[in-house]
Amino acid sequence: MQAPNRKPLQSLSSGSSSPSSSSPSSSSPSSSSQSPSQSYASFPFQRLDVYVATRELVRLVHAATLTDAELRDQATRAAKSALLNLAEGLPDDRPAVRRRYFRQADGSVHEVAAALDCAAAIGALDEGVARDGIALAARVRALLRGLLR
Numbered sequence: 246m247q248a249p250n251r252k253p254l255q256s257l258s259s260g261s262s263s264p265s266s267s268s269p270s271s272s273s274p275s276s277s278s279q280s281p282s283q284s285y286a287s288f289p290f291q292r293l294d295v296y297v298a299t300r301e302l303v304r305l306v307h308a309a310t311l312t313d314a315e316l317r318d319q320a321t322r323a324a325k326s327a328l329l330n331l332a333e334g335l336p337d338d339r340p341a342v343r344r345r346y347f348r349q350a351d352g353s354v355h356e357v358a359a360a361l362d363c364a365a366a367i368g369a370l371d372e373g374v375a376r377d378g379i380a381l382a383a384r385v386r387a388l389l390r391g392l393l394r
Contacts, residue, residue: 300328302357305374305381312364313369326349331347351390354389362379
């Protein structure tokens with residue numbers, strides 16, 4: 246028995262219509278300022294402010310020039326963990342499960358902030374970059390705390 250023909254993954258994503266092109270907000274003047282994550286978001290939770298902000302935190306940490314390898318690894322893993330826990334909890338309908346993932350994401354966001362602060366304190370990261378990262382982490386924290394209510 247032959248296996249059914251399957252389209253390669255690449256051909257599925259190269260279709261002419263994107264999920265965001267049918268949304269009413271895509272025709273607004275602000276659509277040109279959408280982040281890259283919003284332009285290809287396949288799941289509704291990927292368009293939520295908390296997800297977009299956490300994704301930006303991951304990008305900022307990854308792009309930061311942390312010269313201490315241990316802190317770079319710690320901050321990167323914590324930022325990724327925050328995003329992945331958030332993504333795992335957002336679509337779940339069970340309040341207890343959502344809270345568990347949001348608390349884990351919240352702890353990881355605090356770890357990111359501490360790693361950036363520590364890196365700046367020992368001169369392994371520019372103070373301005375650390376300040377920006379910590380401010381973004383505080384914004385993510387506030388959004389997560391709103392989800393925990």
